[in-house]
Amino acid sequence: MAAPVLYSVILAILLRFVCFRTYLSSILTDRIEVVTPLTSWTRIIEGITLMEQGISPYAGDVFHETPLCLHLFKFLHSISPAIIPAVFIGIDMFIGVVLYNAAQHGVIYMLKRQKKEQIRYAKDVEMLCVKQTAYLDVPKLVLYIYLLNPFTIFTCCARSTILLSNLAIAGAFLFTFQDSCSKQQGYSDWAGLGR
Template sequence: MDNLMCLGYAVAGYIRYWLLNSDYKQTIGDRVEISSPLNSWRKVTEGAYLYSEGINPYLGENFHETPLGLFVFHKMISNIPQLTGFIFIVCDLITAHVLYHTAQLFMSELFSRQMREKEKYAKDAETLLLKQSDLVLPPVYVASAYLFNPYIIFSCISQTTTVFANLCLAFTFLLMIKGKRLACCSVLALATLQSLYPVILLVPASIYIAKAESRRSLRCSSFILTAVTFITALHLLLYISLKLAGGWEFLHATHGFILNVPDLQPNVGLFWYFFTEMFENFRLLFICAFQINATVLYLIPLTLRFHGEPMLLATSLTALTAIFKSYPTLGDVGFYLALLPMWKHLFKYMQQGFVVGCSFLSTSVMGPVVWHLWIYSRSANANFYFGVTLAFATAQIFLVTDILFAYIKREFSLFHGLHREVNGKTTKLVLE
């Protein structure tokens, strides 16, 4: 298995290296589905140039990377420009390897919990139980789903900063499942500083850390300590950013840009079309409604229902953020798609797999086609492209709800059995 994984890393690295040095790089990098104002490498190079000339890049409207990122990228561009593409490839491979280890730990945890609760399960639920052999392939599938996902490959080829955001998220998931409070909160603070939305992962991280410290019950003091650690790490990063930037202008250019959505360049999200068509008088109302929907709206209900499965909770929140955030890209979608093989045992309970698969395939093809018809041929308009992005978002929502319902169905069957009768007749469990 180790030899197979090494071969997979080598092949995935070669694919990325070949595309980075091909004529397709510029074409892929210009796609609005891949690059956004927040993650575009072109904007990073512009900001680094202004920084090298002694000009504050945050005084304009084109640069939206954090001061910490600006400092690192400036050093990278100035000192080792020939290794920039190689760094992106290595970071992508490291992310896949971190997710591989995360999946290994999760599958072991899942099997251990199953053994502890086995006596509580129904007698006829034996066929639903995971076997030791079922723990081997899911981590391989997770790494493969990240290494060979076109969404992830295109993000790496475009040299978007989503590559580094995914790396931070991957380490957050790994440190979360290990119960490492300080390291997890520090990496999560770094991810939050970059793109704001990962802050909601503090809830599943707190649950995991509390479970690691106390196997019997979740203690409130553990949650408070985790929150304080995260806030302290975030304030430290903000202080470092303040010293690097020489002022607080970067907050308006980074987090303010994410929250206010001033740039309405089309993307795979839902913000741009609504705010293009909306009356300016209602902008603040819709900004608040859309941002609440992208952050805290689903946090409390999902936490109350899936607090016993914090990894599924974290994945669901990551997926919902990728769907509803203000400037989503395909790299965000590819990250949570790579996590889904950890719940391979739930796939047989899913009912929308065919519809979701066809929707992903058709929208991925139709997006560039409709964009060409709209921008270049002038035979379509914004409604056509938004229709594709709306279908893409709908497919993702179906996927998330399907995996959550599948978990509930399996959990119900484990404790109540596979065969159910009402008034002497066999019934089927249907969630509506």
């Protein structure tokens, strides 16, 4: 990752950190635009409290999160509630890196496929073809769009557990593109491109 990418990651971390340190985080925690009853941090705290009281959080209609997430956040909350914002920021940055890598593999896949099918293309469609510079540009663009998108910043600052779902989806994209690229011949020629 080049310097502009590093600067955008630092800016994204700072934006989220400032958002967590201001009153904006407490406002966003209850806004239906960024959290739902399924992904609300307030519901996670209620589930942890019910669990600590010896009551099943799933007995009523208050808590809807998975048991794995409940135990994960209970463990993190027991260590120190102050690390929760850092965990959410870290997850969000990791999603950005996963999407960056998925975009790289996606461009590799498209370039290889285009090269293989180029004989079937018309002569005047070169403007529509994927350029090799896309290998460097598209992943950066994907990273910038994800990390600097106000909606993703607000979702992170609201402590929405949708970040875990986003991480799973981004991982699925990455592994799908990795598998598609590795099944094509000559993948190793493209894997070192631009590094």
